[in-house]
Amino acid sequence: xxxxxxxxxxxxxxxxxxxxxxxxxxxxxxxxxxxxxxxxxxxxxxxxxxxxxxxxxxxx
Numbered sequence: 001x002x003x004x005x006x007x008x009x010x011x012x013x014x015x016x017x018x019x020x021x022x023x024x025x026x027x028x029x030x031x032x033x034x035x036x037x038x039x040x041x042x043x044x045x046x047x048x049x050x051x052x053x054x055x056x057x058x059x060x
Contacts, residue, residue: 007037
């Protein structure tokens with residue numbers, strides 16, 4: 001039996017923009033990394049990481 005193991009790392013950034021109640025604009029970035037592995041022809045998530053979600057929109 002031959003088992004082929006192929007892996008990939010995906011890194012993505014998601015940008016969010018907010019308009020505060022007083023009209024000021026602010027932004028936040030969510031970062032994610034997934035390590036995918038292909039086993040027996042099926043892609044599976046081997047590891048994943050998501051940056052922490054801010055409790056409130058960043059001001060500045």
